[in-house]
Amino acid sequence: MLARETGLATRVEEIDIAVSPVALNEPLARENPLVKIPALVTDSGETLYDSAVICEYLDTLHAGRKLFPAPGPQRFAALRRQALTDGILDAAVLCRYEVAVRPEALRWKDWVEGQKRKILGGLDALEAEVTTWGDDFDIGQIGAACVCGYLDFRFADWNWRAGRPRLAAWFERTAQRPSVKETAPPS
Amino acid sequence: MLARETGLATRVEEIDIAVSPVALNEPLARENPLVKIPALVTDSGETLYDSAVICEYLDTLHAGRKLFPAPGPQRFAALRRQALTDGILDAAVLCRYEVAVRPEALRWKDWVEGQKRKILGGLDALEAEVTTWGDDFDIGQIGAACVCGYLDFRFADWNWRAGRPRLAAWFERTAQRPSVKETAPPS
Structure with missing residues (x-):
């Protein structure tokens, strides 16, 4: 939602993925040891998680209305x-x-x-x-x-x-x- | 830890509390519907949670070294x-x-x-x-x-x-x- 609200959707590649609390998703585990979604691989190759961190990061990448208000x-x-x-x-x-x-x-x-x-x-x-x-x-x-x-x-x-x-x-x-x-x- | 690192410990009153996933702690539920700790009642009477939000808030209340780095x-x-x-x-x-x-x-x-x-x-x-x-x-x-x-x-x-x-x-x-x-x- 945040990517769409901020016009970033075309810059984010979305990958369908299935997780389970009892069966390890190995490709996801390599990016996020918590084996949870969402996880975001940035252009510089680092992986961010969880959702709140990804959203705050994405919110710095656009010049429009911010979805994370400034401190206050x-x-x-x-x-x-x-x-x-x-x-x-x-x-x-x-x-x-x-x-x-x-x-x-x-x-x-x-x-x-x-x-x-x-x-x-x-x-x-x-x-x-x-x-x-x-x-x-x-x-x-x-x-x-x-x-x-x-x-x-x-x-x-x-x-x-x-x-x-x-x-x-x-x-x-x-x-x-x-x-x-x-x-x-x-x- | 963050309150102590930032010199705010004397401004925060700490209350001992017990939580359980199956027995409701009613006084806590009135402050935080998730019934989790920590929760912080601010001087203006609002309640903040979870830990990450409380820490980021406390980090704005002191003039020392910040424990939440600036955007970047x-x-x-x-x-x-x-x-x-x-x-x-x-x-x-x-x-x-x-x-x-x-x-x-x-x-x-x-x-x-x-x-x-x-x-x-x-x-x-x-x-x-x-x-x-x-x-x-x-x-x-x-x-x-x-x-x-x-x-x-x-x-x-x-x-x-x-x-x-x-x-x-x-x-x-x-x-x-x-x-x-x-x-x-x-x-």
Whole structure:
């Protein structure tokens, strides 16, 4: 999304890749020892990760509107929001691994409930603050769009929109941005 | 560590707190919906998280040597190293939960092995680059010190020093810094 918002998409080659918590992806492990995506190989041959670091780097490569605000209250609000949405996604991926990858006999209900509590608490925090966002679309809102899209993709049955009308309305509007549309997970 | 390195320690009130992936810490949940530590309540009453965001914020509050380098290659090397060490710690905490919190009958060997592979791969990456660090001690090295200290605390039997003599020597030296000594986990 950030590459598209900043006009850098044509300068970034995107590679389809599959990762698993239990099967090593060796080509990816050579670039990122954490074996996670995204990872970005820069023109000078160094590899950057994770998503937040890649985005901040890409944001230095263009002359347009910055998606990482300059140091000050606005920057730390955006970074905090980015960390919130990143944490929601981490918890959602842990849920997904628990209910879809771990052998059924080894699943632990309390674990899923604990992670789900973080996700729902995080969504409630987004619902509470979304009316202050206006038309802002910085690294924090990018994270929020990723959260909404991922939950629709993997946990549609949770019906995250229930009780969160403002966040739902924001995402309905935001999902129309080309950067969000073009990077949406398959429906 | 960053508060101590930058002379801010006396301006930060530290609160002991316990978290669990399956039991909600309600006072913490009110500050951080992800229910993770650290969280920092600023003088203006906002709460910041996670660690990387708190550290970058604190780094703006002092006039001394910055632990977040200014934008440029040095900054992105430091942020990438911070993300690497943060990812190693995430994997180590997941291992800890699997072997110490999850009921024994529900543990999955492949999961621990997958997370351990990320940790050991990450340590190998640190071993490969540690000789380029010299006396640098920025946010990347803070992360590396946290990794070494946490592994000694929780997984001493893994003997992470074996085959990583340069990282071991670096941590032996680094563990003498007051900021590292004063924040070390109990031995």
